[in-house]
Amino acid sequence: MNNFKKIFPFILPYKKYAYLNIFFNILYALFSTLSFMALIPMMQVLFDQTKRNTSMPVWHGIVHVKGFFENYLSYFITTSTDNYGVGYTLSIMVFVIISIFLLKNLCDYFALFFITFLRNGILRDMRNAMYKKTIDLPLSFFSEKRKGDTISRIAGDVSEVQSSFLSILEMVVKEPLTIVFTIIMMFAISTKLTIFVFIFIPLSGYVISLIGKQLKKQSTRAQQEQGTFLSTIEETLGGLKVVKGYNSENYFNRIFQESTQRFFDLSNNIGNRQNLASPVSEFMGIMVIAILLWYGGHMVLIEKSLNGASFIAYMGLAYNILTPAKSISKASYSIKRGNAAAERVLEILEQENPITSKVNAIKKDVFNDKITIRNINFKYEKETVLKDFSLDVKKGQTVALVGQSGSGKSTIANLLTRFYDVNDGEISIDGIGIKDLNLKSLRGLMGLVTQDSILFNDTIKANISLGKLDASDAEIIEALKIANAYEFVQDLPDGIYTNIGDSGNKLSGGQKQRLSIARAVLKNPPIMILDEATSALDTESEKLVQIALENMMQNRTSIVIAHRLSTIQKADVIVVMQKGKIVEQGNHETLIALNGTYNKLVSMQSFE
Template identity: 80%
Template sequence: MSNFKKILPFVYPYKRYAYLNVFFNVLYALFGTLSFLSLMPMMDVLFGQAKKIYTIPAYKGIWELKKYLSNYLSYYLTSITDTNGIGYTLSILVTGIITIFLLKNISDYLAMFFITYLRNGILRDIRNAMYKKTLELPLAFFSEKRKGDVISRISADVNEVQSSFLAILELIVKEPLTIIFTIVAMFTISVKLTLFVFVFIPISGYIISLIGKQLKRKSTKAQQEQGTFLSTIEETLGGLKVVKGYNSENYFNRVFQNSTDRFFKLSNSIGNRQNLASPASEFMGIMVIAILLWYGGQMVLIEHTLKGAEFITYMGLAYNILTPAKSISKASYAVKRGNAAAERVLEILDQENPITSKPKAFEKETFEDAINIENINFKYEETDVLKDFSLQIKKGQTVALVGQSGSGKSTIANLLTRFYDVNEGTISIDGINIKDMSLHSLRSLMGLVTQEITLFNDTIKANVSLGKLDATDDEIIEALKIANAYEFVKDLPKGIYTNIGDSGSKISGGQKQRLSIARAVLKNPPIMILDEATSALDTESEKFVQVALENMMQNRTSIVIAHRLSTIQKADIIVVMQKGKIVEQGTHDELISHNGTYHKLVTMQSFES
């Protein structure tokens, strides 16, 4: 129930639908009970057992309400039979029965009508909340979680919460009320028979409850397994060239089939246990009905304490309990399964995000002076990446960070943009700690071009205008020209309205990189971060991209993380890093003359070239 309480805030916006559902469920349960009680006077008339009452009965208080209503109905039937004949009386009774059943079914439809809006609204809002939370969570969260598992939670688990866990909304109103109203009616017919029945109901309920004990644990395993094979799909599609290039189709096929086999076995176990719920509850119900037939038959035939019409109605009411009892047992299993899904959903929604804007964070709109990185330390989990690192980047400077893989270059870019936070020390812009700035304003000051080019399955215009959604076509074309990209875009069938496919699969690597540069150009930030923007390109593509980068960096502060040292010779400051520390810094000529680490790196690359 604790998980259900956490889901409740998603119910509040739709509470009017919940109230209407409860209202019509009350009517459904009431008319459902009356539909059986209405058969009793009909059978009395048919079997000639109807009482003849010729005077209007007097009301003598609530404790004799049943007797008063029974006598008044007998008086009414006597009157219309004497006036219009037995055929007219039967037609009145049949019309009444039809009306009650019609009202019962209309109430049932309206109850389901309103709960549909409630459940689908909750489904939409939970899914939206999860996606929003996924966008807000830091990159570190996704280095620990597989993407496929997160996708599984947003899709399959949220569906499970909607279809299974929210079954409790019906469980706590419709079926219990039907049972309560039916039991009240049974008591009005025979207190002795009803008390006898209630000796056996707890026994059957206990037997049914034994079936579902392990359902939640197995459901959790099944949902985890679903996340595993979805991750395999996502990773395989993302690396299809590698899979095919290394003839690894059989290996990945085996990994996927092993996962789906485990899911198959778990699903069978869960399904069989659930399927047992309905026949088990029905069998136990029939056992109770059989005992009723034996004991009630004695009351009718031997003791003569119960009329035949009353007993038949009573049996109908007793059987009327079976359907909601079956629904409750099935729904209780569904709640166990949905509870497991709710835990996985809430794990994302309750996940603490350490990288957020402060309540009254500073909104900085311009960059005036310098970026100061002062004595920062940073580690990924237990691995030290930066140690006591300090650097000043003045406005208008181009600062290049170079060094071997793992020296901490890209980490600087991640810390400047607050994709991660420093463990110790401070990073400030114009003297303001970036932790005191709102994330939106901080990232608005920066443009990012990375080695891993991220493009979306959309048009060139949509991809380029991410940083400025209201950009005109002319502005986009101008950015493409600066990025040296318009020369190939203008030849495409639909120009900037051409769809570039999944991850830009319809264009080359160099063209993708120039589009990502155009995106940064259009955003027009004062600070530009280039994280090994040309390292994955061939020589010809690199020339085009290098020109685009030089165009973009004019009159901006640029931080260039470089693998190819030939691209950063014109930088104002080159910072040479090794194991998270600065070992040298200066201009290209100064560092070459020092004959140190930078000189070795340049010589090594020249030799490799």
């Protein structure tokens, strides 16, 4: 119920559908009960058991309601049969029964009709909330999570909550009310028989409840396993070249099959346990019916305290309890399964996001003076990456960060864009700490070109216009020209409307990188961050991309993280890093003259 309370806010926008569902479920439960009660007068007419009554009954208050209706019914049947014949009376009874069954089924349809909007609305809103939360959470969250597990939660677990957990809405209204109304009518027919029968019902409930144990735990394991094999699919498709290149198909096939086998075993256990609920509840119900037949038959045939028509209707009412009882037992297992799914959904939705804009955060659209990095320390979990790092980047400067792998170069880019937050120290722009800036405003000041060209399965225009969603075709073509990319784009079959495939795989590495640069050019930010933008390219592609980068960096502030030192010789300031600290700083000529770490790195690359 605690998880249901947390999901309740998703229900509120659709509360009118919930109310309408409850209203029609109440009517359904009422007509379901009356449909059996209507059989009593019809059978009394058939077997000529109606007590003759020619006097119109008088209402003596709610206390005597049962006697009033019995007398009125006998009065109606007596006068109707005397005036029009037994055939007419029987026709009226049949019409009433058909009308009640029609109303019952119409109410059932409308109850399901309205809850469909509620269930599907909640499904949509939960998926939207999950996706929004997923893209809002910091990168650090996903460095510890499998992508496939997150996909499984958004797709599978949300559906499980919708189909299973929300069955509680049906369970608390439709089925219990049907049982309550039925029991009231059973007491109205025979209090003695009903008390006798209900001695055995708690025993049935206990046996059924034993089946549901362990279901939630197994459901959680099954959903985790689904996340595992979805991750395997996602990773395999993403690295298909490596899988095939290393003849590793059998290895990954084995990993996937082991996961699906575990899911198969868990699903079988869960399914069999659920499937057992229905026959066990029905069997226990039939046991109660059998006891009822024996004791009720004794009342009809020996004690003569109950008439045959009432007993047959009573039997129908007793059996009418079985269907909702079965539904409740099934729903209770579904709720256990849905509860496990709800926990996995809520784990994402309730995940605290440490990287957000402050209340009344400052919005800044222009960069006027300099970026200041002052005495910052940072570590990924336990590994310290930057130690007491300080740097100033003045407006219009090109500052290059160089050093061996693991020296902390890319971490600077991650901290400037607030993909991560510093542990100590401060980063400021024009004297304003970036934690005080509105997050969208901060990232709006920056363009980012990474080592891996991140493109999406869409057109060239759609990929580039991420930098400016309302960009015209002319603006996109101009950005492509600056990025040295228009020459290959114009040769494509549909130009900028060509779909570039999954991750841009229809293009070469150099072409993809030039599109990434065009995206940054179109955004036209005052600060550009280039994170090893040419390290994965061949020599020819590197030259084309380098020209594109030089075009882009004109008249703007640039922070270049470089592996190939040939690409940053024109930088205003080159910062040489080693184990998270600055060991040398200056322009190319100054650092060469120092004959230190930078000169050693240049010599090594020249030798290579």
